[in-house]
Amino acid sequence: MICPECGSEMMPCNDPLTEEFKGEMITVKGLEYHRCPECGETMMSAGMATRQAKDMARQWAELKGLLSPDEVKEIRKDLGLNQAQFEQLVGVSRPTASRWENGASVQSKTADRLMRLLRFDRRNADVLMERSEIRPAASVTYSFSPRPRDSGKTWPDKTTKRIVEVA
Numbered sequence: 001m002i003c004p005e006c007g008s009e010m011m012p013c014n015d016p017l018t019e020e021f022k023g024e025m026i027t028v029k030g031l032e033y034h035r036c037p038e039c040g041e042t043m044m045s046a047g048m049a050t051r052q053a054k055d056m057a058r059q060w061a062e063l064k065g066l067l068s069p070d071e072v073k074e075i076r077k078d079l080g081l082n083q084a085q086f087e088q089l090v091g092v093s094r095p096t097a098s099r100w101e102n103g104a105s106v107q108s109k110t111a112d113r114l115m116r117l118l119r120f121d122r123r124n125a126d127v128l129m130e131r132s133e134i135r136p137a138a139s140v141t142y143s144f145s146p147r148p149r150d151s152g153k154t155w156p157d158k159t160t161k162r163i164v165e166v167a
């Protein structure tokens, strides 16, 4: 592979790669790419670039104390909502939820706090669903129990968990 910048032969490389993401320098390990030994230019496949972008978004969210893409997805699924319904509930446009969940973008602090309230107490979601006339896509059975603080347990646990898996 020839470097598009200087024309030198690029070499396969899997060193940790550090790039700026939203004002922070983020290092991603485990990427396979080509680097130019002369000018330092790098090239990678679209798949690797996606992986790098997702990992940078995940690390950035962690750095800023925001919910991770997996946590966002878990909150939505625990509410029994599909992405379109969840977007309606939170008040964002399509396809924001899928972008949060696959790490293509990171939620605002405001959206992050709203989602934490939805996770903390199911009744917060019920209030918003009633207002927006949202019905969960899957039938969901809940008995409310507050999330145990720092218990390390997943919540809802088996006794409160939804009966039907959400597709």
Ligand SMILES: [Zn+2]
Pocket: 003, 004, 005, 006, 007, 008, 036, 037, 038, 039, 040, 041
């Ligand atoms: Zn070069």
